[in-house]
Amino acid sequence: MRTTVGIIGGGPAGLLLARLLHRTGIDCVVLEARNREYVEQRQRAGMLEQGTVDALRACGAAERLEAEGLVHQGIELRFERERHHIDFPALTGGRTVTIYAQTEIVKDLVALQLADGPPLLFEAEALEIEKPESSSPVVRFLHEGREQTLSCDWVIGCDGFHGISRDTFPPEVGRSYAHDYPYSWLGILADVAPSCDELIYARGENGFALHSMRSPHVSRLYLQVPNGTDPDDWPDERIWDELAARFAIDADWTLHRGPITAKAVTPMRSYVHEPMRHGRLLLAGDAAHIVPPTGAKGLNLAVSDIRVLGRAFAEWHRTGSEQLLDTYSEMCLERVWQATRFSYDMTKMLHAQPDGDVFENRLQLTRLRRIAASRHAAAELAANYSGLPLMI
Template sequence: MTEIEETNHKAPTKTQVAIIGAGPSGLLLGQLLTKAGIDNVILERQTGEYVLGRIRAGVLEQGTVNLIREAGAGARMDKEGLIHTHTDFSFQGEHYQLDIEKYSGGKHVVVYGQTEVTRDLMEEREKAGAITIYEADSVKLHDIESDQPYVTYQHNDELHRLDCDYIAGCDGFHGPSRKAIPSNKIEEYEKVYPFGWLGLMSDTPPVNDELVYCAHERGFALCSMRSPTRSRYYIQVPDTDKIENWTEERFWKELKRRIPPEMAERLVTGPALEMSIAPLRSYVCETMQYGKLFLLGDSAHIVPPTGAKGLNLAASDVDTAYRLFVKIYKEGRTDLIPRYQEICLARVWKAVRFSWWMTMLLHRFESGGRFDFRVQQAEFDYFIHSDAGKTTIAENYVGLPFEALE
């Protein structure tokens, strides 16, 4: 990663598309644009090493996998990624397996860590000679409603200006892109859940070949993985809980209570590489395009991790933005700009619905009584024992198709 940081180029003064944020969505968009001959510069507030240190999701939908391949960054993913044709569920210790490939018309998901996706895209960007400015501080967007937008930022104690045609805000929920839109033009929706996920990563073999989503009266649990030797586990905790309240021993003990007994017996425990608590919420900014600014990924929407839609939703935004920019620069089709928000939001809300539904189905709500728990159980029984229910879960889990611009 040090090599990437040392190869920062001389600050450019003009580009076609200014991309704010060097996470996977910004890097993926940049790589696709570069391959299409569309000039772009990425501005990233953090160091490249910091970006690679982020622990994130690892389940890639079929559409995301295809897009990474189209960007020319899929070689290691195809070699090391784990193809999953099934996913497992547990309700009160009873174990069920869903054949997602069968019920989705032959599609599957690939388990490959977001950190690895980011690393691959960084390396391909370096090979292409495309410009990324790391440690770009105090990024500000200007004149986004005009035909001459520009971005200013601080780098190496100097103020720089980058003129551009368009700006892609891939800078996450707390970045400056969405904040550049006038507050009276923003349309936002949010739902905050009364719990979070306590996650632990360890260099231990996964307890199961497939992901296991567990609904239990003590709370939700998820058994996931990053590789055949690295596991990622989560348990539901109250939103008031603190990481200081948890030891590794307590985590493993609680996880065993919530997963099927036969899995608890073969679970291999080990030292934590990382432990953290992530709050759960749903958020959508329906103003995904304003003037010359386009919002992508977490800058426009957040979903709870139930259903693994965060990175994949960002990828679908990238797909739409990339194909739009190609139409603009190759065919002059600026008339298609309004389609960006229309296409993205249709898919965003479907993914938000699925993530919300999975969250409501599998988590224990303190405000819910015995009645609510039995309704959860009845709904689970229906979906897991019905071909129609299995199809609904499978086609959403592998990812709904990307919609064409026209």
Template sequence: MRTQVAIIGSGPAGLLLGQLLSKAGIDHVILDRVSKDYILGRVRAGVLEEGTVRLLDEAGASERLHAQGLPHGGFSLAFDGRNHRIDLSGLTGGKQVTVYGQTEVTRDLMQKRESGGERTIYSADNVTIHDFGASNPFVTYESGGKTHRINCDFIAGCDGFHGVSRHSVPEDAIRTYERAYPFGWLGVLAEVPPVSHELIYANHPRGFALCSMRSMTRSRYYVQCPLDDKVEAWTDERFWDELRRRLPKENAEAVTTGPSFEKSIAPLRSFVAEPMRFGRLFLAGDAAHIVPPTGAKGLNLAASDVHYLFEGLRDYYVDHSTAGLDAYSQRALLRVWRAVRFSWSMTMMMHRFPDTGAFGQKIQEAELDYLVHSRAASTALAENYVGLPF
């Protein structure tokens, strides 16, 4: 098989890049080691920046998002038993975020791709990248008992943290930066109305909590927990009791409880790999970086990577210029590190660390108090939360 761009990974980054390439008439193929059903079964966050929504508009995959997504012009920081609203729209000149699940973004992009007859290869075994440092890279994979080969001009590695793309790069050609956090997030999904029409981020002596939603009838809640906790030890009753303890009284009394249909514990990590280009191999999304979910940046960073990579590929094939591809890693990493800094700062400010102690808790409360009472500080928070331009 011959194509212009081979995309490894059919998550949101790979699918969004593929759809943009389709609109530009650039031939490509997507392959993934897992099945379509497995991908759609993964539960992920879903707070979309305006830039991400704009890219989905450009890809022609945003009709359902605009019909069902929940625009949010603010969120609350809860501490010292009170809620403090951050007016995103008022502080940023009318900007907002949209709550819409990542699984739904993936589903929309898949359906758009299928309706256009584009090629996607699922359940591809032993995917291997070859000669990406030369002018004629190719990808091999196994399916149906046979080895297949895809010759291409470029390879886009959109296959996540554990994917083959980054792991194919020689160790001496890449540098990684990592911070693992000493706790996890226990999250549940339940068919209950959300406690608030906007997100609530809570700092509490018992630990962090987040009240979020997928719709006005489906809620997503999280509580900070030790990394060695077991999901089986958390009954629904125990979870709801713990969540309410960490919220202001008015919110705790308004929580609607019900049986959860998804429950999991996720570790938190900050991770960046540099550079993001290796010859004709380009990393995008979780293949290159991971951020804690505290700042809602993971999916949005993948979208900005795709924006820069697509611009470079379009310039190459349409204008016969390599400038965009040559600048890809530098442009993407500049925005990546700004988002990593924001996610790290939110994580440090909202969570209880083993060494936080009474003094650390007071410092966090003082920082939060300054943040919500200083327009300059609130504006900086809002600008980062709605998304820096790309």
């Protein structure tokens, strides 16, 4: 096979890039290792920055998002049994965020791709990227029981943290930075209407809790738990009791309970790989960076990468200039590190320390009180959470 851009990974980053390239007139092929059913059912993020919504609109993938997405005006912080609303539009000049599950984004993009887009091959496992430094790299992949090759002008690695793209970088070329957190999240999906109109970030005596939602009828909630926690050790009643305790405030508010349909434990980590380009191989999304979900940045960072790539390829296609492609890594990493810093700060501020450090505990509460009392501090949180402007 031969194409201009070979995309490894059929998640939201790879599929969105394929749509942008298609609309620009650049041919591409998307290789996805899993089957369609698996890809469309992966539970991932659901909070979209305004820039992410705009990108989906621009590529014609926002019809259901416009009809079903839940626009939020801010978030609520809870600590010391008090609630504090962070008003995004008032603090950012009008920006909002939207709740729309990543699974639904993937469904929308897959449907568009299969209807009128370039090739999307499911169960096509990328095995190796050959000659990434050359002008014609090759992706070897396994599809329909036989090994095949895809010759490209460019290869984009959107294959996540465990994909092959990042490992193709020679050790002397790439460097990684990582931080593992001493706790995890126990996340659940529940068939019950949300108990809130906006996301609740709560710091309770026993640790952090987050109340989110996937739709007006499905709630998504999280609990801070020790690393290595087995979800089976948390029966439904125990989960609801602990959530109620961590969300408790001195006001009239009730946590709605309902059937839990899924539960899983997710470790927390930060990871950044530099650079994001080697020869004609470029990384995007989780292949290059991971952030803890506290700041709701993972999906939005991936979309930011793709927006920069889409603009760079459009310029290359129109003029033949590689200037924007040459600066892709530098431009993205500036934003990646800002999001990594914000996610780290949010995580450290809201989670109880497993070692019971009382000094750190007091600092956490002081940070939260500062945000609740200072418009300047609240505006800084709102600006980062709703999404910093993308400079392209």
